[in-house]
Amino acid sequence: MDKISVLIVDKSLADKGLLSNAAFVLGLTAGRLLPDATFGDDVVDGEGRPHKFLTKIGHYVRKAGQSKLSSLRSKFVESPDVLIVDYTEDAAPADYGAYATSLAGHNGEEIKYRAIYVYGPEAIIVPLTKNLSRLS
DSSP states (O other): OOEEEEEEEETTOOOHHHHHHHHHHHHHHHHHHSOGGGBOOOEEOTTSOEEOOOBOSEEEEEEEOHHHHHHHHHHHHTOTTOEEEEEEGGGOSSOHHHHHHHHHTOOGGGOOEEEEEEEEEHHHHHHHHTTSEEOO
C-alpha cells in the first residue's frame, strides 16, 4: 500500500513566519515518528561532499479553513493507519507547559489549528484531501 504525507495549513495564516514555524515544528515531530523506509540514503555531490537523506515519499502542501481542518483531523484520527500531528494556536507559546495547560482548557471547536500533518495510506488520505487548494 502506497503511503503519502500531506501538510494542511490554515488558509487564513498570512504571516510567513507563523506558517514557516508551523511547518517546521510539524516536520520535526513527524520526522521522529516516520519509519526509516520513508527516507532515502545520504547522497554525495560532484565534489564528493555528503548531503543528508531526504524523504522519498509523496508529499503535498494544501490549505483549508478552520472548520475543514477540524473536520479532517477528526476523520483522520479515526483511522489507526494514519499518523496525524497537529499544531494549534495553543502551541504558539515557547513554554511547553503553557501549551499543555492552554490546550487542556479547550474542547472541540474551540481548538484553532494552524496546521495539521497526516501520513498514511494514499487510499485513505487522498479522497479527503484531493479537493483542497494548493498553498501558494
